[in-house]
Amino acid sequence: MSPNLLAPLVRKLESRVTLYDEDRAAILALPFRLQTTERETYLVREGEQPERACMLLSGFAFRQKVTSQGMRQIISLHIPGDFVDLQGVLLNLADHNVQALTRCEFAIVARNDIRALACTRPMVGLAMWTDTLIDASIFREWVVNVGRRDAMTRIAHLLCELARRMEAAGLADRLRYEMPMSQEQLADATGLTPVHVNRMLRDLDRSGLIVRNHRTIVIRDWEGLSELADFNENYLHLDQLITEAARIRTGTVPAARMTS
Amino acid sequence: MSPNLLAPLVRKLESRVTLYDEDRAAILALPFRLQTTERETYLVREGEQPERACMLLSGFAFRQKVTSQGMRQIISLHIPGDFVDLQGVLLNLADHNVQALTRCEFAIVARNDIRALACTRPMVGLAMWTDTLIDASIFREWVVNVGRRDAMTRIAHLLCELARRMEAAGLADRLRYEMPMSQEQLADATGLTPVHVNRMLRDLDRSGLIVRNHRTIVIRDWEGLSELADFNENYLHLDQLITEAARIRTGTVPAARMTS
DNA sequence: CGGCAAATTGAGCATTGTCAATGTCTGTGG
DNA sequence: CCACAGACATTGACAATGCTCAATTTGCCG
Structure with missing residues (x-):
C-alpha cells in the first residue's frame, strides 16, 4: 500500500x-x-x-x-x-x-x-x-434547484455543476465531458421523472446550447447555458483558500507547533 | 455583557x-x-x-x-x-x-x-x-422533502421538524407550538405557492391531524402526522453525543491537555 | 373606523407526471 | 457473424398536481 x-x-x-x-x-x-x-x-x-x-x-x-x-x-x-x-x-x-x-x-x-x-x-x-x-453549501444550492427552478433550468444547472466540478478536479474539460448518470438518475437528482428529463435534454440539444452523443455532453455555449441554468459557481467555493496572512491572524501557529 | x-x-x-x-x-x-x-x-x-x-x-x-x-x-x-x-x-x-x-x-x-x-x-x-x-444532514432532508414529496407531505414534514426541534430546545411542547412563519414563508420553505400551502393546511386541519388557531399549531395525532409526513427524526441527530469512552479512544486526551 | 398584511377561496390553466409503445445500443452465446 | 436479451433512451396521448389570477374575508393596530 x-x-x-x-x-x-x-x-x-x-x-x-x-x-x-x-x-x-x-x-x-x-x-x-x-x-x-x-x-x-x-x-x-x-x-x-x-x-x-x-x-x-x-x-x-x-x-x-x-x-x-x-x-x-x-x-x-x-x-x-x-x-x-x-x-x-x-x-x-x-x-x-x-x-x-x-x-x-x-x-x-x-x-x-x-x-x-x-x-x-x-x-x-x-x-x-x-x-x-462546502458540502453543505452544495446541498443548499440543491434545495434551491429542486425547490424553485423549472425542469429545464434544473437540468441545465446540474450539467453546469458537473462540468465545473470535473474541470476543477482536472477530470474533464468544462465544455466536454462524459455524463456518469443515466437519465433515470438525472431524474432522481433533479426531482423529475425520467421521461421529462429526456424531453428537457432533447430541448436543450435542439436549442443548440449543448450537443449530446450517447453520454458525452458538449457545451456549445457556456455563457448561454449557465445563464439559462441560473448557475453562479460561488456556492462551489472552488477558490477556497485561507491565506498565510489569515492563518497567522488566527493565532494558531503556537498551538499547532506545540502538538507537533 | x-x-x-x-x-x-x-x-x-x-x-x-x-x-x-x-x-x-x-x-x-x-x-x-x-x-x-x-x-x-x-x-x-x-x-x-x-x-x-x-x-x-x-x-x-x-x-x-x-x-x-x-x-x-x-x-x-x-x-x-x-x-x-x-x-x-x-x-x-x-x-x-x-x-x-x-x-x-x-x-x-x-x-x-x-x-x-x-x-x-x-x-x-x-x-x-x-x-x-448536523446542519448538512438537515439540508439533505430538505432536498428530499422538496424533491420527492407531494405538497401535503412536505408541509406535514416541516410541521414535524419544527415541533421536534422546538421541543428538543426546550422552547415548546412537541404537540403545541406557535408557528413562527407566515404561509408565504412556509411556501418558500417547501417550494410551493402560498395559495397551495393554505389549502394543504386547511386539509390537514380537516383531517383532524392538527388544529390551528391563528398561528398556534396543535398536533392531535403525532403518530398519524409523522407517518403522513414520512418523518423520521434520525436526520436531526438530537441524541448526538460522543461518549467518554469514544473520546478516549480517539487519543485526543494528551493533545488537548498539552494546549491547555 | 379605516388601513393593511395575511389568510382564504374559486375558477381555469399549465407544467410535469403517468402509461405504454417503440427504438437503440451493447454484450453474450451459439 | 448473427440473434437475442436487457438496459436505457425516446416519443405520444392523456391525466393530475399544483400554479395563476383575482376576489373576499379576517385579524390587528392605530
Whole structure:
C-alpha cells in the first residue's frame, strides 16, 4: 500500500487551509485500506453506525434517500478526491445512503483515526471542517434547484455543476465531458421523472446550447447555458483558500507547533 | 455583557462532544457583542465576505436564496441556540442570505476568534464541526422533502421538524407550538405557492391531524402526522453525543491537555 | 373606523407526471 | 457473424398536481 494514494487528499485539504509539513506528514501516515466496488454497491446504509470514512480515488458516487412512497432522491454527486462520508466521523447514525455510481476505488480510513488527526493537527481539522461546509453549501444550492427552478433550468444547472466540478478536479474539460448518470438518475437528482428529463435534454440539444452523443455532453455555449441554468459557481467555493496572512491572524501557529 | 449569555452554546456543544473544563472556559471567554434585530433584517448577504459568526439567542431566523427569476427558496430555519452562519468562519464568500424571521437577539463573535478557538481547543473544534454536519444532514432532508414529496407531505414534514426541534430546545411542547412563519414563508420553505400551502393546511386541519388557531399549531395525532409526513427524526441527530469512552479512544486526551 | 398584511377561496390553466409503445445500443452465446 | 436479451433512451396521448389570477374575508393596530 503506497501512501502516495493519499496525496490527492493532501492537495485538496491544502487548497483550503495552509498546512504545515507535520500536517502533511500526518495525513500521509493515516492507515487506510483500498477497496474497489462495482456500480450500485452501497458504501453507507441509512441507519448504520459508521466506523470508517471513505475517500473516492476513482469513479463516481452519490448520496440518496428513499421516501416511504418508494421515491428516490439523489442528494449529491461525488467525484474523485471527495470524502463521501465525513459525517460518519462525528455522527453516530448514518442518515442517508451512499452508493457507487460507477465502478469505484476508495481509500478507507477508520473514523477514530480521522478524529485523532483532527485533534492532534488542528489545521487538518479545520480543512476537513471546511470540506463539510462546502458540502453543505452544495446541498443548499440543491434545495434551491429542486425547490424553485423549472425542469429545464434544473437540468441545465446540474450539467453546469458537473462540468465545473470535473474541470476543477482536472477530470474533464468544462465544455466536454462524459455524463456518469443515466437519465433515470438525472431524474432522481433533479426531482423529475425520467421521461421529462429526456424531453428537457432533447430541448436543450435542439436549442443548440449543448450537443449530446450517447453520454458525452458538449457545451456549445457556456455563457448561454449557465445563464439559462441560473448557475453562479460561488456556492462551489472552488477558490477556497485561507491565506498565510489569515492563518497567522488566527493565532494558531503556537498551538499547532506545540502538538507537533 | 455577562458571559453567561454564551452558556447555551456550551450546553449545545457539550451535548455533541465531551468537553474539558478548559474547553468550557475558553468558550465562555469568547469576546462577543450583543445585537438585536427586527424581523426581516439581513444578517448575512450573499456575496459578502464574512467577518463574524452569529449565534441566535432569542427569536427565529432563516437562510434563503433567490433565483434569477426572483423566486425565493428558504433553505433552513433556526431556533435559539443555533449558530446561523458557521460557514462564515472558514468560507471566504457568503453563498446565501441569512435573515431574521422574527425580532432576534444574537451574540456576535469575530470569525478569527472562532478559528483560534477551534485550533487551541480541538474538542471545541470537533463540536462545531459536528454542528455543521448536523446542519448538512438537515439540508439533505430538505432536498428530499422538496424533491420527492407531494405538497401535503412536505408541509406535514416541516410541521414535524419544527415541533421536534422546538421541543428538543426546550422552547415548546412537541404537540403545541406557535408557528413562527407566515404561509408565504412556509411556501418558500417547501417550494410551493402560498395559495397551495393554505389549502394543504386547511386539509390537514380537516383531517383532524392538527388544529390551528391563528398561528398556534396543535398536533392531535403525532403518530398519524409523522407517518403522513414520512418523518423520521434520525436526520436531526438530537441524541448526538460522543461518549467518554469514544473520546478516549480517539487519543485526543494528551493533545488537548498539552494546549491547555 | 379605516388601513393593511395575511389568510382564504374559486375558477381555469399549465407544467410535469403517468402509461405504454417503440427504438437503440451493447454484450453474450451459439 | 448473427440473434437475442436487457438496459436505457425516446416519443405520444392523456391525466393530475399544483400554479395563476383575482376576489373576499379576517385579524390587528392605530
